Amino acid sequence: MRLPNVLVRYLGEFKTWIKLITFYELAMGMKVTLHHLLHYKPITLQYPHEKRLLPENYRGMLALLRYEDGTDKCVGCDLCEAVCPSRVITVVSAEVPGEPTKRYAKTYDMDMTRCLFCGLCVQACPVDALGMTREYEWAVCNKRDLLLNKEQLLAIGDRSFPNREKRLEFQDPNVAFFNVAFPGQPLNEN
Secondary structure, eight states: OOOHHHHHHHHHHHHHHHHHHHHHHHHHHHHHHHHHHHOOOOOOOOOOTTTOOOOOOOOEEEEEBTTTTSSSOOOOHHHHHOOOOOEEEEEEEEETTTEEEEEEEEEEEEEETSSSOOOOOHHTTTOOOOOOOOOHHHHHHHHGGGEOOOOOOOOOHHOOOOOOOOHHHHHHHHHOOOOTSSSOOOOOOO
């Protein structure tokens, strides 16, 4: 048996009136507050002593990387400089003396005050010479301290990426054997 529409409307208004008189919304809010009070877990980190766990894809300060023998990975191709949307990177490349087919970055400078931390330079690097670290504590009083040179960027890379890979010539014996510019290897006789 269905109730008439008028009676249903009056019952709805009566429930609304009872909720208004008994402060139902206030009681529900106090219930949430009481639940939080009894089951309290602190969520505040004590920052200098406790550090937040960062996600895997976090993009922090940029760093230059080295091979395990201590040589720079950067070949001075200037692709990172070309792809950077805010023109942060300045690379001056030169040829390795005695080996005209090899190049290296003579100077490598970054103006981190303009960096967008987009990661395009890391993606453009053909030899994986750049890396995004998880360092985020770079507040300085003087903006000139954020003009980083090659030695500073290599120091950041050494600190953030302690595991290094072998040089390309030593990763695969075929690469070392057929690389004409690699000194000390016999030339291919074919």
